[in-house]
Amino acid sequence: MTNDGTRAAFGADRFAATTDAIAASIARVIDGKPEAVRSALVCLLAEGHLLIEDVPGVGKTMLARALAATVDASVRRIQFTPDLLPGDVTGVSVFNQADREFEFKQGAIFANIVIADEINRSSPKTQSALLEAMEERQVTVDGRTHLLPAPFLVVATQNPLEMDGTYALPEAQRDRFMMRISMGYPDAASEARMLRDRDSVNPLSSLSPVVSAADVQDLIAWARRLHVSPAIEEYAVAIARATRDHPDLRLGASPRATLQLVRAAKVWAALDGRPFVIPDDLIALLQPVFAHRLIPARSSGAARGRSGAEVVDAALAAIAADVPVPLPVR
Numbered sequence: 001m002t003n004d005g006t007r008a009a010f011g012a013d014r015f016a017a018t019t020d021a022i023a024a025s026i027a028r029v030i031d032g033k034p035e036a037v038r039s040a041l042v043c044l045l046a047e048g049h050l051l052i053e054d055v056p057g058v059g060k061t062m063l064a065r066a067l068a069a070t071v072d073a074s075v076r077r078i079q080f081t082p083d084l085l086p087g088d089v090t091g092v093s094v095f096n097q098a099d100r101e102f103e104f105k106q107g108a109i110f111a112n113i114v115i116a117d118e119i120n121r122s123s124p125k126t127q128s129a130l131l132e133a134m135e136e137r138q139v140t141v142d143g144r145t146h147l148l149p150a151p152f153l154v155v156a157t158q159n160p161l162e163m164d165g166t167y168a169l170p171e172a173q174r175d176r177f178m179m180r181i182s183m184g185y186p187d188a189a190s191e192a193r194m195l196r197d198r199d200s201v202n203p204l205s206s207l208s209p210v211v212s213a214a215d216v217q218d219l220i221a222w223a224r225r226l227h228v229s230p231a232i233e234e235y236a237v238a239i240a241r242a243t244r245d246h247p248d249l250r251l252g253a254s255p256r257a258t259l260q261l262v263r264a265a266k267v268w269a270a271l272d273g274r275p276f277v278i279p280d281d282l283i284a285l286l287q288p289v290f291a292h293r294l295i296p297a298r299s300s301g302a303a304r305g306r307s308g309a310e311v312v313d314a315a316l317a318a319i320a321a322d323v324p325v326p327l328p329v330r
Helices: 012-027 034-045 060-069 086-090 124-136 171-176 188-197 213-224 230-245 255-271 279-293 298-304 308-322
Strands: 050-053 075-079 091-096 101-106 113-117 138-141 144-147 153-158 179-181 249-251
Touching (some): 012 213, 086 091, 086 124, 091 138, 124 138, 171 279, 179 279, 213 255, 230 279, 230 308, 249 308, 255 279, 279 308
Parallel strands (some): 113 153
Antiparallel strands (some): 138 144
16 A cells, blocks of 8 residues: 555556446446446546436436446435435434434435436425535534545436426535536437347346445546646636636636536546646536536527527637637646
8 A cells, every 4th residue: 555545556557447447337238328438437536426417218327327336335326206305315313212312324325326316306405415415525414424435426317407397406506516418319229239138138237346446446546646737727717717707607617616627637638548637638528517507697598599508508619719728738
């Protein structure tokens, strides 16, 4: 073991081999969606959380479960429903008649990987039970703080807000998610393979863990040490500040978003085999890291006949084109 707690033998080759094994395992179930698989891996190794938003039936929960199946760690799934209570998520204090004392009963959030299925079908009050856990990796119940296990990752799925029985995630909740992605429909070849391969077999049953929780901690530590030059840091800040000043946006990226953009870029660079971050890493991650945090100006979309999402997409594209790219990159 080294001073920072990682194994001495860990290096770039082992990082590449381990992450390739994780991605290959997930891809056995999630066919034809390499971008979604990579995003899930980035969130895991950047110590973020992942929000998967799309219509029912395109594999949102399957991606979350496939990621969980590749890691030999504790996994829990929470089905978010309108009657789910905050205590079901965080835990409750129960009076023990024998000891005449209150004891804490852990909620479903106490796991390394938590699958929050259809998170926007529960009330905002229940959704907010995740805020402390996602940011500080702990929960506080009745004045007592309880630490969550490491690593800790929330993979949440949600249906589009236009669908019946859904609630909008509070802004503070959205800001806790490092990335938001969409699965999209599979291409024709992938859908045909799905019909053949899943006719009588659950594809998840063929998956087994390829890494341990300790391995994941090693991967996280390795990626965290990647070099980010001051110029790249200033570039990330300039992009974030541009979202706050953009006339089409009412709410720009938070400082938390800037921090998570750089953390995600480190893992993105490591997956490409580079020990340093370049501007292209930030640009590649702008949409999944920033878009769900931004709110368009009330008049912008209506005035130009565009949806809020289209306004945000156009603003991000304009910002990426206008902010000067730093040189050198190392």
